[in-house]
Amino acid sequence: MEKILLTLWNESTLTSRPYVNFHELPLQTLWHKVLTIRYQRYQQATTHNAQYTPYCLSKFHAHRIEARQHQVQITSPTEGRIAENTPYSTRYHQVNLQTKSCTCYKYQQNDIPCTHTFALILRLNYLFPLVLLPQF
Numbered sequence: 001m002e003k004i005l006l007t008l009w010n011e012s013t014l015t016s017r018p019y020v021n022f023h024e025l026p027l028q029t030l031w032h033k034v035l036t037i038r039y040q041r042y043q044q045a046t047t048h049n050a051q052y053t054p055y056c057l058s059k060f061h062a063h064r065i066e067a068r069q070h071q072v073q074i075t076s077p078t079e080g081r082i083a084e085n086t087p088y089s090t091r092y093h094q095v096n097l098q099t100k101s102c103t104c105y106k107y108q109q110n111d112i113p114c115t116h117t118f119a120l121i122l123r124l125n126y127l128f129p130l131v132l133l134p135q136f
Contacts, residue, residue: 059112067118080120095120 045053052060071083078098084091093103093116100107106114113121 063118066115070119072123082116
């Protein structure tokens with residue numbers, strides 16, 4: 001979602017108008033643009049011949065790198081509590097690999113494992129979470 005908003009921001013600032021007042025844009029317009037981008041990505045994923053799209057693979061790579069910084073407490077063979085250290089505090093997230101869920105809700109939203117999910121997967125010594133991922 002953040003990447004889509006940044007894409008919209010870049011598109012709007014690089015056009016002929018140097019400044020865009022977001023108060024002038026209706027929220028529905030931004031929502032339709034976000035859904036359009038997500039639909040285009042879905043179309044690309046369904047027509048792609050490989051198991052994963054380049055976008056999905058780039059997300060996997062970025063999440064695996066960031067996941068190494070998290071602290072993991074395993075609560076069961078498929079669940080864990082992840083501590084994410086930020087500059088000002090520590091955030092805790094619950095990950096369940098069986099239900100494919102995380103309390104940050106990014107895994108449920110995109111069907112792409114978030115950094116917290118990758119942290120648990122790496123801690124459980126899975127080589128690559130192919131079993132846990134949908135095909136893109």
